[in-house]
Amino acid sequence: MASITLKNIVKKYDDGYPAVNDVSIEIEDGEFVILVGPSGCGKSTLLRMIVGLEDITEGELLIDGERVNEQAPRERNLAMVFQNYALYPHLTVYENIAFPMRLAKGKFSQQQVDEKVRRAAAMLELEEHLERKPGNLSGGQRQRVAMGRAIVRDANAFLFDEPLSNLDAKLRGQMRAEISQLQTKLGTTSVYVTHDQTEAMTLGDRVAVLKKGELQQIASPRELYEQPVNLFVAGFIGSPSMNFLPGTVEGRTLRTPLGDIELSEDTARAGQGRDIVLAGIRPEFFEDAATLAEPQLSKGSVISAELSHTEWLGNEQYAYVSYENDPRVAEALQNLAEEMDADELRTQLVVTLDATSRVRGGEVADLWIDTRRIHLFDPATGENLTRDAEAGAELTQRAREERKQDQERASRS
Structure with a gap:
């Protein structure tokens, strides 16, 4: 070795x-x-x-x-x-x-x-x-x-x-x-x-x-x-890919084409004073609000959106939400799509919902977002404005320790 x-x-x-x-x-x-x-x-x-x-x-x-x-x-x-x-x-x-x-x-x-x-x-x-x-x-x-x-x-x-x-x-x-x-x-x-x-x-x-x-x-x-370092890593890692929603931060509110999203204080601070940001929201950060109890609802934000269609996979389902893109981020998203070998990044959210949710395409649904996990990106540089480098390093250190433990167990067996 x-x-x-x-x-x-x-x-x-x-x-x-x-x-x-x-x-x-x-x-x-x-x-x-x-x-x-x-x-x-x-x-x-x-x-x-x-x-x-x-x-x-x-x-x-x-x-x-x-x-x-x-x-x-x-x-x-x-x-x-x-x-x-x-x-x-x-x-x-x-x-x-x-x-x-x-x-x-x-x-x-x-x-x-x-x-x-x-x-x-x-x-x-x-x-x-x-x-x-x-x-x-x-x-x-x-x-x-x-x-x-x-x-x-x-x-x-x-x-x-x-x-x-x-x-x-x-x-x-x-x-x-x-x-x-x-x-x-x-x-x-x-x-x-x-x-x-x-x-x-x-x-x-x-x-x-x-x-x-x-x-x-x-x-x-x-x-x-x-804790991805930039737009490219965030978009390349994960399937379905992370959603990138354009918006402007005012106080603790992110104003987006799909409505207002209330951010955590730290996340909002990272986006303050910027003309526009891209909010990185993974599909699994969403839930059908109708399936959640009040304690969890209060830990995020709810938006109402019309679903274009849904795909039921047995253990889960995907819902799709179209929206009007902001021309100020169109070029950044097109460049990102080319870098990731994709034809284009469509202006639609992909949302992962529990298989028991009864929402269907063509309906307006209340979607809960876990705002604690949203990242904000600078569309011009791709930088992740909300990355916690210390928390990320801790995750990698923990993985290193787990690998060594696994190898020790394997060598004894």
């Missing part, structure tokens, strides 16, 4: 465009870090620089404190798991897993090879498939073979390049759980690239959000969700 340190890493191609621009990340020994962002944000390029498949234009890459910029990939002792598995179709599962040890001629005896292959196969539930060829395996089984090959190398770190993108949704969920449990058990430093934020949020100890080659924020999934 090893720590990985990226110091002001830059990657420029022949045309001078920085695919990765001044990225600095400290990855602890045994930590699982996710690189996430839309297509073209530089996440795969960054991973390829760590493993040595791309040259570093500027900056330093350290593995366990040693500079490795000029080292060849094989000298870095990093195991890569690719999107397409990179298995040898003519070799059995056994020989595919054993391949890295066969390459190190004379380093491993046949007994050592056999022990390591069978231990990895048992870990990955591949014992019954060792004599089969990759072409006769399912996608999930092939992915496990690729992981087995990484395990037997005793590598300093595992690097995953969108390993689950070829699998169907159900199998992706299963493999996510397997990768997470395996990483906790092995305690091996891991860097994982994905464009799927569900993978990022469920797998990572910390998640690094990239946009156009620049690091926006690196933190625990919970800190990213609850």
